[in-house]
Amino acid sequence: MNELTKELLEVAWKDMPAKHRNLDRLKCEVRTSWIIWRNHQVEDWAAQVLEEVQRRPASDYYPDTYLGASCIDWIDNHGFYSWEFPIYDGEDDDFVYHFIAHWLAIMAWLAFEPDGSGREAQWTDLDYTEQEIEEFFNFKMNYAPRPKPKYERLKKVEGTQLTMF
Numbered sequence: 001m002n003e004l005t006k007e008l009l010e011v012a013w014k015d016m017p018a019k020h021r022n023l024d025r026l027k028c029e030v031r032t033s034w035i036i037w038r039n040h041q042v043e044d045w046a047a048q049v050l051e052e053v054q055r056r057p058a059s060d061y062y063p064d065t066y067l068g069a070s071c072i073d074w075i076d077n078h079g080f081y082s083w084e085f086p087i088y089d090g091e092d093d094d095f096v097y098h099f100i101a102h103w104l105a106i107m108a109w110l111a112f113e114p115d116g117s118g119r120e121a122q123w124t125d126l127d128y129t130e131q132e133i134e135e136f137f138n139f140k141m142n143y144a145p146r147p148k149p150k151y152e153r154l155k156k157v158e159g160t161q162l163t164m165f
Contacts, residue, residue: 001128008033008126009136023137030133034126038109045105046098053101058093061100071103080106 012029013021053061062068075085085106088099128136 001132004037005030005126005128008037009128009133013140021141023134026137027133030126030128042102042105042109045108046101049104050097050101053097053104058096061096063088067100071100074107075103078110 008030009026011033012026015033016025016029059065060067061071063072086098086102087095
């Protein structure tokens with residue numbers, strides 16, 4: 001298990017509500033944390049590419065031009081959703097530049113995917129095995145178990161008197 005996976009497991013564990021901790025939910029939370037981490041990486045890359053994108057006039061990237069239409073076609077062909085990209089309405093040049101920079105960063109991310117999948121990464125950065133994640137889950141549950149249900153915590157214990165003094 002690599003360092004990124006260990007950190008993402010810790011983050012996922014902390015993000016899960018204590019009452020709803022189970023192995024399947026941990027796996028889901030880890031993948032969600034990985035997607036958030038990936039999106040931050042893509043945003044950082046987009047910020048680096050933004051200067052190069054701004055060398056051309058924004059009108060070259062409008063949706064009704066060749067470059068803009070090619071960008072939208074690529075996104076549609078690779079199955080991305082509209083919420084995965086910044087606003088791209090062609091009315092504000094800053095939005096257009098940001099959208100194109102984000103698109104280029106996504107293309108760069110997919111270029112480095114070892115499996116060559118055109119869309120979603122195959123979670124290669126998350127290199128845990130089923131046994132490792134089960135061991136992590138069991139270890140954490142031993143030291144931070146689920147809280148008992150409220151009705152069990154409030155049961156009266158016979159022969160105990162509670163006083164303020």
